[in-house]
Amino acid sequence: MATYFFFIFLIISTKTLAYDDSCAFNSKKGNSDLTVIHIYGKCSPFNSPKPSSSWINTVINMASKDPQRLSYLSSLVVSKKPTNVPIASGQQLFNIGNYVVRVKMGTPGQQMYMVLDTSNDAAFVPCSGCVGCSSNTLFAPSTSTTYGSVDCSVPECTQVRGSLSCPTTGSVVGSSTACFFNQSYGGDSSFYATLSRDSLGLANDVVPSYAFGCISSVSGSSIPPQGLLGLGRGAMSLMSQSGSLYSGVFSYCLPSFKSYYFSGSLKLGTVGQPKNIKTTPLLKNPRRPSLYYVNLTSVSVGRVSVPIAPEDLAFDPNTGAGTVIDSGTVITRFVQPAYEAIRDEFRKQVNGTFSSLGAFDTCFVSQNEAVIPTITLHFEGMDLKLPIENTLIHSSATPLACLAIASAPNNVNSVLNVIANLQQQNLRLMFDTANSRVGIAREVCN
Numbered sequence: 001m002a003t004y005f006f007f008i009f010l011i012i013s014t015k016t017l018a019y020d021d022s023c024a025f026n027s028k029k030g031n032s033d034l035t036v037i038h039i040y041g042k043c044s045p046f047n048s049p050k051p052s053s054s055w056i057n058t059v060i061n062m063a064s065k066d067p068q069r070l071s072y073l074s075s076l077v078v079s080k081k082p083t084n085v086p087i088a089s090g091q092q093l094f095n096i097g098n099y100v101v102r103v104k105m106g107t108p109g110q111q112m113y114m115v116l117d118t119s120n121d122a123a124f125v126p127c128s129g130c131v132g133c134s135s136n137t138l139f140a141p142s143t144s145t146t147y148g149s150v151d152c153s154v155p156e157c158t159q160v161r162g163s164l165s166c167p168t169t170g171s172v173v174g175s176s177t178a179c180f181f182n183q184s185y186g187g188d189s190s191f192y193a194t195l196s197r198d199s200l201g202l203a204n205d206v207v208p209s210y211a212f213g214c215i216s217s218v219s220g221s222s223i224p225p226q227g228l229l230g231l232g233r234g235a236m237s238l239m240s241q242s243g244s245l246y247s248g249v250f251s252y253c254l255p256s257f258k259s260y261y262f263s264g265s266l267k268l269g270t271v272g273q274p275k276n277i278k279t280t281p282l283l284k285n286p287r288r289p290s291l292y293y294v295n296l297t298s299v300s301v302g303r304v305s306v307p308i309a310p311e312d313l314a315f316d317p318n319t320g321a322g323t324v325i326d327s328g329t330v331i332t333r334f335v336q337p338a339y340e341a342i343r344d345e346f347r348k349q350v351n352g353t354f355s356s357l358g359a360f361d362t363c364f365v366s367q368n369e370a371v372i373p374t375i376t377l378h379f380e381g382m383d384l385k386l387p388i389e390n391t392l393i394h395s396s397a398t399p400l401a402c403l404a405i406a407s408a409p410n411n412v413n414s415v416l417n418v419i420a421n422l423q424q425q426n427l428r429l430m431f432d433t434a435n436s437r438v439g440i441a442r443e444v445c446n
């Protein structure tokens with residue numbers, strides 16, 4: 001009897017170890033809901049090695065890539081030709097790995113993990129035979145009955161490739177007219193992809209003939225193993241390519257970085273979206289059609305409206321200045337004068353002794369969180385009061401807490417404020433591209 005129980009226990013525990021139901025990516029909530037997991041989360045295939053340092057160090061580590069991400073976002077907004085959407089340099093394009101969803105590419109569907117990227121339109125997937133890709137989940141076009149490469153003559157080829165012209169020779173797929181791009185990055189590296197079409201399976205939906213870049217070679221430093229799902233606003237984005245299926249609407253709730261075991265969700269389409277949600281208009285920048293620009297008008301710390309020069313927040317399509325909501329930057333960044341004004345007011349109200357830790361310059365011994373002032377972002381028509389866990393990041397080793405926002409790198413292109421992941425966690429952000437608005441509501445999705 002005891003042996004019998006032990007045996008059952010063994011089966012259960014083995015099963016729990018091998019496969020945990022909480023890691024099932026199948027939607028239980030709705031047909032168009034996908035599970036969103038943090039790249040270092042328990043259910044992520046990319047979580048090994050599990051970060052051994054404390055999570056504040058993990059965040060600091062991840063945030064160390066933010067300056068590159070910001071320079072990528074900024075470099076794109078100053079592009080001279082409005083009709084040519086530049087594809088990002090690979091290093092910066094792939095320098096994002098925060099939250100992933102599981103999708104199925106092809107027929108029958110092959111499981112792929114893709115990073116959510118609200119500031120890119122195009123999608124990229126590492127494909128079989130890829131030279132230099134570090135992934136062991138590669139998409140095999142040859143086993144999909146619905147796969148096709150895209151010809152140079154189609155408009156999508158120009159859209160994804162920016163100002164590069166189609167080559168007449170050198171295609172690796174055997175046709176000299178296949179649309180491909182060879183993008184250099186990081187000085188001595190490049191990646192090579194063929195524009196392709198195939199069915200994209202998202203939860204219970206299928207987007208037929210979805211155009212994406214099939215990566216066939218990477219040289220130099222390796223590209224992260226996961227694919228990239230472009231959720232931007234431009235022509236090649238998932239919303240544009242899925243047309244009436246989702247009516248241009250999606251929302252996500254990102255789980256906390258800290259919650260190793262939990263997942264959030266990506267809801268596609270109008271069904272099941274929050275009904276009573278405050279929204280703010282999206283602003284259009286023709287020079288950077290992918291980005292979700294919003295009108296941030298002021299910032300408060302506690303009851304104090306922080307004195308920020310209007311030009312540090314103002315939207316300017318010519319310079320790219322303004323505020324964007326991005327799923328790929330780790331901590332929220334304000335241009336330096338705006339950040340310093342917010343920080344100084346915060347310090348004044350917290351009245352401690354402050355030290356720096358990584359990207360954070362306002363760390364202090366936090367005794368009573370109840371008296372920490374609330375930071376409110378005032379958008380046109382919508383206020384976002386940041387929950388305390390989106391305002392402070394705690395060190396596990398010491399009693400230190402840090403203000404979890406930072407200054408944008410102070411270089412030439414530093415005109416952009418970016419509302420990033422850490423400030424978005426446990427909120428539902430709903431992007432309505434058809435009606436040009438974004439809504440934010442509190443939702444604990446951990």
Ligand SMILES: *[C@@H]1O[C@H](CO)[C@@H](O)[C@H](O)[C@H]1NC(C)=O
Pocket residue numbers: 170182183184190192217
């Ligand atoms: C892509 O371009 C790089 C240099 O920019 C070159 O070294 C590499 O061979 C090219 N790859 C292909 C497949 O054409």
Ligand SMILES: *[C@@H]1O[C@H](CO)[C@@H](O)[C@H](O)[C@H]1NC(C)=O
Pocket residue numbers: 283295297315380
């Ligand atoms: C942003 O909102 C303010 C206040 O409502 C308004 O005066 C300004 O024109 C808006 N800016 C843009 C670019 O829409």
Ligand SMILES: CC(=O)N[C@H]1CO[C@H](CO)[C@@H](O)[C@@H]1O
Pocket residue numbers: 349350351371372373
């Ligand atoms: C966070 C904190 O402790 N704030 C205190 C700073 O000092 C003022 C005045 O002494 C207090 O009212 C705040 O509570």
